[in-house]
Amino acid sequence: MSLKYALLGFLTTEPASGYQIAQEFGDSMGWFWYASHSQIHPELQRLAARGLVTSEVSDTDGRGTRVYSITPAGEAELKEWLAAETEYPPVRDPERIRLIFADMLEPADIRAHLEQHRKHHEALLDGYLAQLREVLRGTFPRLRKRLAARPRQSHQLVAGLKVLALQGNVDRARSEIAWAEDALLWLNSIEAAERADGC
Amino acid sequence: MSLKYALLGFLTTEPASGYQIAQEFGDSMGWFWYASHSQIHPELQRLAARGLVTSEVSDTDGRGTRVYSITPAGEAELKEWLAAETEYPPVRDPERIRLIFADMLEPADIRAHLEQHRKHHEALLDGYLAQLREVLRGTFPRLRKRLAARPRQSHQLVAGLKVLALQGNVDRARSEIAWAEDALLWLNSIEAAERADGC
DNA sequence: GAACCCATGTAAGTTGTTACATGATTGA
DNA sequence: TCAATCATGTAACAACTTACATGGGTTC
Numbered sequence: 001m002s003l004k005y006a007l008l009g010f011l012t013t014e015p016a017s018g019y020q021i022a023q024e025f026g027d028s029m030g031w032f033w034y035a036s037h038s039q040i041h042p043e044l045q046r047l048a049a050r051g052l053v054t055s056e057v058s059d060t061d062g063r064g065t066r067v068y069s070i071t072p073a074g075e076a077e078l079k080e081w082l083a084a085e086t087e088y089p090p091v092r093d094p095e096r097i098r099l100i101f102a103d104m105l106e107p108a109d110i111r112a113h114l115e116q117h118r119k120h121h122e123a124l125l126d127g128y129l130a131q132l133r134e135v136l137r138g139t140f141p142r143l144r145k146r147l148a149a150r151p152r153q154s155h156q157l158v159a160g161l162k163v164l165a166l167q168g169n170v171d172r173a174r175s176e177i178a179w180a181e182d183a184l185l186w187l188n189s190i191e192a193a194e195r196a197d198g199c
Numbered sequence: 200m201s202l203k204y205a206l207l208g209f210l211t212t213e214p215a216s217g218y219q220i221a222q223e224f225g226d227s228m229g230w231f232w233y234a235s236h237s238q239i240h241p242e243l244q245r246l247a248a249r250g251l252v253t254s255e256v257s258d259t260d261g262r263g264t265r266v267y268s269i270t271p272a273g274e275a276e277l278k279e280w281l282a283a284e285t286e287y288p289p290v291r292d293p294e295r296i297r298l299i300f301a302d303m304l305e306p307a308d309i310r311a312h313l314e315q316h317r318k319h320h321e322a323l324l325d326g327y328l329a330q331l332r333e334v335l336r337g338t339f340p341r342l343r344k345r346l347a348a349r350p351r352q353s354h355q356l357v358a359g360l361k362v363l364a365l366q367g368n369v370d371r372a373r374s375e376i377a378w379a380e381d382a383l384l385w386l387n388s389i390e391a392a393e394r395a396d397g398c
Numbered sequence: 399g400a401a402c403c404c405a406t407g408t409a410a411g412t413t414g415t416t417a418c419a420t421g422a423t424t425g426a
Numbered sequence: 427t428c429a430a431t432c433a434t435g436t437a438a439c440a441a442c443t444t445a446c447a448t449g450g451g452t453t454c
Contacts, residue, residue, distance in 0.1 A: 100208065
């Protein structure tokens with residue numbers, strides 16, 4: 001049930017509409033926690049019903065956008081969750097489980113999977129690095145907003161944590177890419193041995 | 200829908216009961232794909248209804264254990280899935296999302312999370328390394344069974360893929376541990392700066 | 399006026415968790 | 427005989443996905 005807290009956390013930076021949140025949870029925020037709009041809207045309604053957020057229909061854009069703000073009760077519940085121990089979900093890795101049974105495939109098909117794996121994590125890495133650059137340059141919009149609402153002596157901590165999280169994802173992506181490349185080299189040697197064996 | 204294929208894959212090594220599968224999916228197999236018995240039993244029933252597995256009540260143990268075996272249709276569907284492109288699930292990282300909002304916590308609470316993170320991945324690493332040692336020594340039971348059922352010239356591939364998958368998990372765990380350690384060092388410097396600031 | 403973005407929602411279905419329920423066998 | 431392990435299941439619920447549905451505003 002982390003979506004709830006991801007939403008509350010998001011709203012501690014600034015009030016936002018469901019649409020706006022959905023955009024970011026499919027974009028920059030989605031690098032940490034993805035959610036679709038059809039999950040976000042009902043969850044915001046539940047949070048409002050529990051008094052953890054309030055909502056107002058804004059007239060400024062003439063479109064009747066519903067803007068959510070976090071309440072003190074919401075902040076309290078968020079802090080409680082932040083301090084609590086993380087419950088790590090069980091491992092479910094669709095690529096590794098495939099690899100284990102991939103001995104039923106031709107080496108060429110295994111190669112395709114490893115190349116896809118590298119490509120997938122290269123795309124993630126590009127996203128992480130782009131965001132990391134913006135954060136380090138101080139041009140990342142959501143971080144600027146978050147810093148603006150906080151005392152100067154906490155700025156190092158706020159920005160540092162964001163960098164840390166991104167750096168962790170960068171490391172992870174690089175580790176997956178390096179692994180896939182090693183795996184491809186190993187596969188070459190297997191294929192060479194197979195050809196030498198004469199088939 | 201990978202559980203289905205994880206079960207079919209499991210049964211390509213040897214026929215097994217739901218209980219046996221549940222043990223391994225919470226244990227060695229669980230390092231790649233965890234599932235509980237209450238999910239496994241109904242799924243096996245569905246697979247049996249679709250003719251992808253057959254089941255027989257074994258009398259040998261006097262306990263009426265239901266043993267499932269994969270059918271040619273099941274193997275065909277498994278191979279199809281193995282060759283298909285992996286659909287990577289969206290990122291949902293309960294620790295990183297916490298970290299991003301952790302600027303609302305005291306540094307001591309952040310420290311506790313980073314230490315928990317390191318500990319969590321150290322525990323995973325221990326499991327991966329233990330299994331890797333067994334695989335490399337040739338004493339890992341399920342790998343022995345899988346090799347026994349396959350032609351000698353494929354042994355390198357079968358064992359190699361298993362090593363590869365484990366090595367990937369080892370790399371990932373090490374990357375998380377190294378990251379957590381760097382993060383703890385950074386947190387030290389933040390705390391030192393805070394104390395120097397005088398509070 | 400067609401296509402696209404803004405904006406919010408519901409409904410049906412799948413996947414996974416937690417708890418409940420049962421009964422046989424084994425070992426201390 | 428008590429506890430643990432073996433063995434299979436169901437029910438209720440929570441989380442998430444996909445598809446459907448609607449309507450205003452903007453741009454070509």
